[in-house]
Amino acid sequence: MNEKLLLKYDHIPGINTLAVYRQHNGYTSLEKALKTLKPDEVVEEVKKSGLRGRGGAGFPTGMKWSFLAKPEGVPRYLVCNADESEPGTFKDRYLMERIPHLLVEGMIIASYALGANASYIYVRGEYYYIIKILQKAIKEAYAAGLLGKNILGSGFDLDLYVQPGGGAYICGEETALLESLEGKRGNPRIKPPFPAVAGLWGRPTVVNNVETIAAVVPIIQDGGDAYAKIGVGKSTGTKLISASGHINKPGVYEIELGVPVEEFIYSEQYCGGIRNGKKLKAVVAGGSSVPILPTELILKTAKGEPRLMTYESLSDGGFATGTMLGSGGFIVMDEDTSIVKNLFTFARFYRHESCGQCSPCREGTAWMEKIIKKFIDGKANMADIDLLWDVQSKIEGKTICPLGEAAAWPVAAAIRHFRHEFEAYVRNPQSINEVKHYYRLNNLVEA
Amino acid sequence: MAKVTIDDITIVVPDGTTILHAARMIDEQHGTNIAPPTMCYYSKLKATGGYCRTCIVNVTQGSEKDPRPMPKPVASCRTTVMDGMVVKNNTSPELLEARAGVVEFLLLNHPLDCPVCDQAGECHLQDLSYENGKEGSRFEFPKREVEPDDLGDKIKLNMNRCILCYRCVKVCDQITDGRVHGVLYRGDHAEISTYIEKAIDNDFSGNVIDVCPVGALTDKTFRFKSRVWFTKPVDAHRNCAHEKCSGKVRLWFKGDDVLRVTARKDRWGEVEEFICNECRFDKKSKHDWEIEGPSIISHHSVINQNHYTLGKLQLGIKNQIKHLNGTKIDLGEGALNPNNIEK
Numbered sequence: 001m002n003e004k005l006l007l008k009y010d011h012i013p014g015i016n017t018l019a020v021y022r023q024h025n026g027y028t029s030l031e032k033a034l035k036t037l038k039p040d041e042v043v044e045e046v047k048k049s050g051l052r053g054r055g056g057a058g059f060p061t062g063m064k065w066s067f068l069a070k071p072e073g074v075p076r077y078l079v080c081n082a083d084e085s086e087p088g089t090f091k092d093r094y095l096m097e098r099i100p101h102l103l104v105e106g107m108i109i110a111s112y113a114l115g116a117n118a119s120y121i122y123v124r125g126e127y128y129y130i131i132k133i134l135q136k137a138i139k140e141a142y143a144a145g146l147l148g149k150n151i152l153g154s155g156f157d158l159d160l161y162v163q164p165g166g167g168a169y170i171c172g173e174e175t176a177l178l179e180s181l182e183g184k185r186g187n188p189r190i191k192p193p194f195p196a197v198a199g200l201w202g203r204p205t206v207v208n209n210v211e212t213i214a215a216v217v218p219i220i221q222d223g224g225d226a227y228a229k230i231g232v233g234k235s236t237g238t239k240l241i242s243a244s245g246h247i248n249k250p251g252v253y254e255i256e257l258g259v260p261v262e263e264f265i266y267s268e269q270y271c272g273g274i275r276n277g278k279k280l281k282a283v284v285a286g287g288s289s290v291p292i293l294p295t296e297l298i299l300k301t302a303k304g305e306p307r308l309m310t311y312e313s314l315s316d317g318g319f320a321t322g323t324m325l326g327s328g329g330f331i332v333m334d335e336d337t338s339i340v341k342n343l344f345t346f347a348r349f350y351r352h353e354s355c356g357q358c359s360p361c362r363e364g365t366a367w368m369e370k371i372i373k374k375f376i377d378g379k380a381n382m383a384d385i386d387l388l389w390d391v392q393s394k395i396e397g398k399t400i401c402p403l404g405e406a407a408a409w410p411v412a413a414a415i416r417h418f419r420h421e422f423e424a425y426v427r428n429p430q431s432i433n434e435v436k437h438y439y440r441l442n443n444l445v446e447a
Numbered sequence: 448m449a450k451v452t453i454d455d456i457t458i459v460v461p462d463g464t465t466i467l468h469a470a471r472m473i474d475e476q477h478g479t480n481i482a483p484p485t486m487c488y489y490s491k492l493k494a495t496g497g498y499c500r501t502c503i504v505n506v507t508q509g510s511e512k513d514p515r516p517m518p519k520p521v522a523s524c525r526t527t528v529m530d531g532m533v534v535k536n537n538t539s540p541e542l543l544e545a546r547a548g549v550v551e552f553l554l555l556n557h558p559l560d561c562p563v564c565d566q567a568g569e570c571h572l573q574d575l576s577y578e579n580g581k582e583g584s585r586f587e588f589p590k591r592e593v594e595p596d597d598l599g600d601k602i603k604l605n606m607n608r609c610i611l612c613y614r615c616v617k618v619c620d621q622i623t624d625g626r627v628h629g630v631l632y633r634g635d636h637a638e639i640s641t642y643i644e645k646a647i648d649n650d651f652s653g654n655v656i657d658v659c660p661v662g663a664l665t666d667k668t669f670r671f672k673s674r675v676w677f678t679k680p681v682d683a684h685r686n687c688a689h690e691k692c693s694g695k696v697r698l699w700f701k702g703d704d705v706l707r708v709t710a711r712k713d714r715w716g717e718v719e720e721f722i723c724n725e726c727r728f729d730k731k732s733k734h735d736w737e738i739e740g741p742s743i744i745s746h747h748s749v750i751n752q753n754h755y756t757l758g759k760l761q762l763g764i765k766n767q768i769k770h771l772n773g774t775k776i777d778l779g780e781g782a783l784n785p786n787n788i789e790k
Contacts, residue, residue, distance in 0.1 A: 170633075185630070190522070190525050351634060352634060353633075353634070354634035354635065355633050355634065356611060356630070356632070356636070356637030357498050357611070357613075358497070358498050359498070359499055359549060359552045359553050360552050362634060362637065363552040363553070363635060365634065365635070366555075366634070366635040367586065367588075370588045393548075394548030394549070394551070397518075397520065398503060398519070398520060398545060398548070399500070400497060400522075
C-alpha cells in the first residue's frame with residue numbers, strides 16, 4: 001500500500017482546526033526541531049532526505065537552503081510560493097484547503113532552519129477563500145504560542161503573514177513574486193543577483209513551493225534518511241499529483257515517486273482508467289508548460305522501459321522523446337481530443353499571461369497564438385507549421401524568465417509528436433469542426 | 448582583473464565589468480566592431496538592460512575554473528565577465544540567427560512608418576534592423592494600434608513605435624522627481640503612458656526624448672520641421688542656471704535657424720550629460736549659445752553616413768567569415784557586392 005505523508009489525515013473531519021490537527025501528531029515535528037535540533041541540523045536532515053522542489057524545477061531543497069547568504073545583522077526571509085497558477089495543477093490548493101496547519105508548521109520549521117524571523121505565504125488572488133483558511137490557522141497558532149515571540153520557549157521568534165496576489169501566472173516566477181510582494185508590478189527580475197543573495201527588499205530570501213515546505217514536516221518527524229528510502233534514486237519521497245482530463249477519477253493523489261505511469265492512469269487506486277472506455281491519446285505530465293507526449297512515449301520510454309513517475313524517468317530521452325515531472329499537473333487526453341485545439345488554449349493562456357518585459361515572449365507568444373488560430377479557423381497552410389516551429393525556437397532560451405520556455409515547449413512538443421494532426425487540418429479544414437467535446441470558439445471573448 | 452576573449456580578441460578588464468562593456472572597450476582600443484547592439488541598456492542610467500534581448504551573446508567557456516559553456520545565450524549588458532571567459536558574438540552564426548529573431552520580434556508590431564517618423568535617420572531600431580535583421584516580414588496579421596498621445600505640451604508619445612525598452616521610465620525614476628509615467632497593462636498590450644493622461648511636468652522631462660531609441664517619444668517643438676539629415680549638428684554650451692544641467696548641448700541648424708536642441712551623445716548613442724527643459728525647448732536662437740564647433744557623430748546612423756550600404760557591423764562579419772570555415776551567412780541581396788562596400 002502506498003504510504004502517505006502529507007495527506008495521511010486529510011479525510012479527518014475538522015483537521016483544519018488546531019485542536020484536531022494536534023491530535024494527529026500536529027506540531028510534534030516543530031517541537032522536535034525547536035527542542036532537539038539546531039537550525040543547521042534541520043538543513044542537514046532536509047539535505048539527507050533528498051527532497052526536491054515541488055514547484056516544477058525539481059531543485060534539491062537542502063542545497064537551495066544552504067546557498068542562502070547569511071550576512072551578520074541582515075534579516076533573512078522565507079517566502080512560500082502559493083501562487084499555484086500552472087494550468088492543470090491544483091495540489092497546493094487542496095493541501096492548504098484541507099490541512100492549513102501542515103503548511104504553517106512547515107513554515108515555522110523552515111524559518112527556524114533558515115534563521116528567518118518574518119515569513120510570507122504569497123497566495124494567488126483567486127484562492128480568496130484559502131486566504132481566509134490560512135489566516136484562521138495562523139491566528140490559532142499565534143494564540144497557542146506557536147507563532148510570535150519565543151515559540152515554545154525556544155527563544156525563536158517568527159511572524160507569519162499571508163499576502164494575496166493579484167492573480168497573475170507570472171507571479172509564480174520567484175522574482176516576480178518578490179516584486180509583487182514588495183507592492184510593485186509583478187515583473188520578473190533580471191538575474192543575477194539571485195534571491196538567495198538579494199531577494200525580498202534586497203535581503204537574502206528563500207522561495208519554496210507549498211508542497212516543498214509541507215514535506216519538511218514528515219522529514220523532521222521521521223528523519224531525512226527515512227524519507228530518502230521512499231521513492232526511486234534521486235526522486236525521493238512522495239509527490240502530490242493533480243490528475244485531470246478524461247479519466248474516471250480526477251483529483252489530487254499522493255504517490256510514492258516511482259509509480260509506473262501506466263499504473264497511475266489505469267489502476268483503481270488512482271485515475272481509474274480513461275472515461276467512457278476510450279483509448280488514451282496523450283498526456284501532459286507536469287502542468288501545461290511541459291512537453292506533451294503521445295501514448296507510446298508516456299507509457300514507455302524510447303528504450304522500451306516502463307515510464308515511472310519520477311523526475312528522471314519522465315525526462316528520459318530529453319525533449320525528443322521525454323518530458324518533465326514539473327509541478328505534477330497530470331492532464332490526460334483521450335482519443336477524441338484535438339491536440340491543436342488544446343494547444344490553442346495553452347497558447348492563449350501564455351499570450352495573456354506574458355508580462356511584456358522582454359521582446360521574444362511579449363511579441364512571440366501573441367504571434368504563436370495567432371498562427372495556431374489559423375489552424376482552428378481552417379485558414380492555415382503547410383508553411384505555417386514550419387513558421388510556428390521557427391517562432392517557438394526563437395523564443396526558447398532568449399527570455400528573462402522561464403515563461404518564455406513555458407510558452408515555447410508545448411508548441412514544440414505538439415509539432416514534434418502530432419505534426420500529422422496539423423497537416424490534417426490544413427488538408428481538410430472542416431475536420432476541426434468534428435471535434436465535439438471542445439467548447440465553441442465563438443464563446444470566447446477576445447482579450 | 449579578469450581576462451575575457453570576445454570574438455577571438457582578448458582583453459583584461461576589472462572584475463564586475465559586463466560582457467557588453469568589455470566588448471565596447473575592445474572596440475575603443477582596437478577600432479573593431481564587436482560590441483553587441485543595445486536597445487534598452489543605457490550606461491548612464493541604473494538598472495537598465497535585459498529587456499530587449501538584442502545584446503545576447505553565446506558564452507562558450509564560462510571561466511578558467513569552470514570551462515563549461517552557458518546553456519543559453521545571455522544578455523551581455525547584464526552578465527559580468529569571469530576570468531577566462533570566452534564569448535562569441537559575430538563569430539557565431541547561430542547567435543546571429545537568434546538575434547535576427549529578436550529583431551523580427553521587435554519589428555512585429557512596429558508600424559515601419561519611417562517615412563513619416565521624425566526619428567528616421569537617427570533611429571536605433573532602423574540601424575538594428577538594417578544591420579542585424581532579415582529582409583521582409585513573416586507576420587501577416589494586423590499590427591497593434593494605439594492612438595498617439597501628448598505627454599504635456601512638448602512631448603509626443605506614439606505608442607505604436609515603442610519597443611518597451613523602459614529607458615524613459617528609468618529616466619523619470621532616476622533623474623526627475625515624482626515620476627508619473629510608467630508601463631500599463633501587460634504582455635503584448637503593455638503601453639508606456641502617463642496614468643490618466645497626466646502630463647509629465649518637471650524641468651528634466653525632455654530627456655525621455657533623447658533616451659528613446661525609436662520614434663515613440665519625439666520633440667513637439669521639432670516635429671515635421673526637417674529630416675534630421677538635412678540639419679547640421681553643432682556642439683554648443685550656455686551658462687545654465689539649473690543646478691543639475693551642464694548647459695552642454697548639441698544644436699541642430701538648418702541655415703541660421705536652430706531647429707532643435709538635444710543632449711550630446713557618445714559613440715554608443717547614449718547621452719553624455721542630461722539637459723534641462725529650458726535649454727532644450729526654450730533656447731532656440733543661436734545667440735543663446737556659445738558655439739564650440741561641428742559635432743562628431745560616431746554612431747553608425749544615416750545622419751553621419753547619408754546612406755545605408757553595408758554597415759560596419761556587416762563589414763566586421765565579412766572580415767570574420769574566414770573564421771567560420773565556410774559557413775554561409777546571408778547578409779541580404781547585394782550585400783557583398785564590392786561596389787556597395789564603404790571604402
